[in-house]
Amino acid sequence: MDVLVAYDVATDDAEGRRRLRHVATICLNYGQRVQKSVFECTLNEVQYEQMKHHLVETIDASKDSLRIYRLPARREGYVEHFGQNATVDFDGPLVV
DSSP states (O other), X not given: OEEEEEEEOOOSSHHHHHHHHHHXXXXXXXXXXXXXXXXXXXXXXXXXXXXXXXXXXXXXXXXXXXXXXXXSSOXXXXXXXXXXXXXXXXXXXXXX
């Protein structure tokens, strides 16, 4: 399944900055950054549940915001992109 993860972590203090780095690292382990706080991930159900668990355990629900969108089809069918494109096609050849 394709998933879009977006987050906003309060960075008013050192603990918030630590949470921000941790959330970004978790997301990088499961997908690719498409904007500063937005990641696209292609996951199976187990990976999805693991990622969600790690993220929910990391954020401070009283200060931070986390949104996870389970997308209905492959991203090629619904994503339009304008401007710089640094995404990697993980389904295609990685070495040319």
